[in-house]
Amino acid sequence: MQTGNEEQAEYWGKSASGVKWLTFEDQIDTVFAPVLDLVLDRAALSAGMRVLDIGCGTGASSLAAARRVGPSGHILGVDISAQFLDRARVRAASEKAANVEFRLADAQIEPFAPQERDAMISRFGVMFFSDNVAAFANMARAMKPGGCMTFAAWGELSGNPWFRIPHVAASSRLGNPPKVDRNAPGPLAFHDIDRVTGLMAEAGLVNITGEAVELRLAPVGGCEDTAFLCTRLGPAARVLAHFEGTEEDAQAIQDAVAKAIQPFVSGDGVHMPATINLFQARRPD
Template sequence: MTIVNTHQAEAWNGYEGKHWADHHDRYDAVNSGFNDYLLQSVRAGDRVLDVGCGNGQVSRLAARRAGHVTGVDLSAPMLGRARAAAADEGVANIDFEQGDAQVHPFPADSYDLAISRFGIMFFADPVAAFANIARALRPGGRVAFLSLRGMADNDLGPVFAAMACHLPKPEPVPDGDGPTSLSDPIRIHEVFTAAGFTGVTATPVEALQVWGRDAQDAADFLAAWGPVRFLLDRVDATAASRARAALVDALLPYGQADAVRLRGAAYLITATRP
């Protein structure tokens, strides 16, 4: 397997990927409110490519509408979970491949639709990645991708800000290699146009995300999420305790009778290969 995104490969085959695989149900509860934005693009008989498929929930749901779905991801732990879930659910028109979508040798002109639920923001070279995906699509093939909007547009923004004074400032990530790397519609249009797509649109969409049963449960889960855990591990026990307490307090206003729900904001990116 050829990988150019080595940093991401290490993360998704290490702690981060294992945490997502072990807690697949919780991460799906966070992100599944966005599923229909992608699934509405799936047509009967489509051959679908799910980029950054992770634990495979969207792949399985798409397979129930499409002719066949191929999910690709860097993470071996998450692909293991995806294959097991597809087998348990009896979804037969599906397969999963481990690979870096930026350079993976997809068969040319083979897919009608490429989809992704927040799996496209981490490419070392996004133009090269989307050009590679474009080659995998047949002429006239479509994409429907979700990318995260900026933290100021998401309820996680003020939640994370509440911890900021207790934690070191996150290190900047290279351009195109972070969760908000495709949070600007102008950049989205530039990247996808440079990759050879036409009719590029970036539509703002929102969904409620379930982070836990209550504020404490949600805070414990968020504190174990890779990016937050990394920062907590870089401070002493007192500062970490204060950051965790601030996280609980920040989540309290979002608590409802059965769950903590935060508003998530994204862009639905659509485009066509000429």
């Protein structure tokens, strides 16, 4: 597959870190369910719509969208990871979701059928492109005139203890890894709403909005379960990998995370605040 994002294809498609997202699929889908609901509600999908789902991963977003558009609609789920899509197809088959198709593709350069889709959605799938303007323009070409693009990205690190607490715990234990450009492709690349809306405008989109939405994430289980997940994925995992941390290091970081998230425990579990940037725009008529 030709791609403009070879590093991302390698990471999500072949690396041990990418495989972890398959291992923790159920937990990830649960904790990010409020984000997916936000995207789908704002996208206002309805029966018969044809929708493009970018960065569909193992299929949770595509299948949820398929239920909203019904059998007369169609969802095309796109991802850069073949192993994720293999799992997505299994899930679709188990649900007998005949209105869903999955495609291995880099959405930045994929020659989508022009003006075929009523809408584009994404839950955390658009922050990894090497050329954001080119990616937005290419995805817009797949939409019909007036078609709406709706996607969620992580907001500022300070508003997202899901990232901040594991990062602090891992760095305190092992040290700070080399600094990277905060706008470089990665989970937090779209933290700056004004920057992202500017990129969307440069790509030719119109009626552009960006809003920081406050949500609560409810991971499966208690503090220890949440700390385990946070330590195996995200910034803590990257710090551990960079410094070649031991199992002892991982356990110490996990313990520190579990202690730090205690304030977010309520009677029925952990409820972590999150700041999610919700973006929408339309292809010009």
